[in-house]
Amino acid sequence: MTLPAENSSSENDVRPAPRPARRPPIAALVVGAVVLTLLVLGVRQLTFNRTHVVSDDAQVEGHIIPVLPRVSGYVAEVRVEENRPVRGGDTLVVLEDHDYRARLEQTEADLAAAIATAGRRGEIGQAQSQLAIAHAAVAQAEANAARAQNDVTRYRTLAQRNIISSQQLDAAEAAATVATAQLQSAHDQVIAATAAVRNADSKVASAVATRDQAALQLAYTRLIAPRDGVVSKKTVEVGQLVQPGQPLLAVVPLDDIWVVANLKETEIRSVIPGRPAEIEVDSYPGRRFRGHVESLSPATGAKFSLLPPDNATGNFTKVVQRIPVRIRLDDPPDPAHPLRPGMSVKAIVTVK
Helix, strand or coil, rough: HHHHHHHHHHHHHCCCCCCCCCCHHHHHHHHHHHHHHHHHHHHHHHHHHHEEEEEEEEEEECCEECCCCCCCCEEEEEECCCEEEECCCCCEEEEEEHHHHEEEHHHHHHHHHHHHHHHHHHHHHHHEEEHHHHHHHHHHHHHHHHHHHHHHHHHHHHCCCCCHHHHHHHHHHHHHHHHHHHHHHHHHHHHHHHHHHHHHHHHHHHHHHHHHHHHHHHHCEEECCCCCCEEEEECCCCCCCEEECCHHHHHHHECEEEEEECCCCCCCCCCCCCCCEEEEEECCCCEEEEEHHHHEECCCCCCCCCCCCCCCCCCCCCCCEEEEEEEEEECCCCCCCCCCCCCCEEEEEEEE
């Protein structure tokens, strides 16, 4: 019987299928990827910290130029508005100038009168003539004194040889004394003539100075923009009475901007002028500004505070101080991303 035998062999050929290879669970792959990523980021951050110094409390700084009157008066015109750009030399505020114009006209009249008086009396010309005569007298007296002194020297030699009498020697010495006195008198006349010239000139010079002062005060009635910038803190209005030194407005030039980063005293070992830096502004995410270290403050920020710390008074708590570091921007001002004083920024200084 062959059929049963065939059935038994087919049953023996049927075997279970092999099991597939086991794959690592997805959770293990995720954990491994996270660990590898953290490791790479840690190494990168460690390398970055070794070659860079970062300050999160930096801010933009700039000039804030006050516009102050130098003379008192009522405001006649205000030609600017808040937050408007101005150019250097533009007239910002005009004060009423009637009193100052009248004062200038009066001083000009006084000057003309002083010149006319000096010319009519001939004070200046007469004093100059006297000065010239006095100088000529000095020259003559010097020559006489020199000749008299030479005579005395020669007569003394002759008197020692008994060629002349002592009476002649005494006469020569007396003549030398007189010549010396005449020379001193001539010098005194020069001094007096010089004073007379100065006195005559001083009257006109005083009138000129008074006129110039009045013209200067008239010019001060127009307040001029010191340089290009933007108007800010405007507090002046037409009709307002202003006094010298009273703040009226401020001009902020946005083309001269820098950054002050307060770095820890333990971080500035390699921070020297010229080191490259990058600035990240909170107002412009993703935008970086290039710059370089311009200078370091000679003292910590705490030393310039109202009550600077003094460890000698019993304050033994050691606090890491911060050194203000000034960073100058390399790129020209970007109209699309303007920087304004007071903006918060992040400063990154490359130290290696």
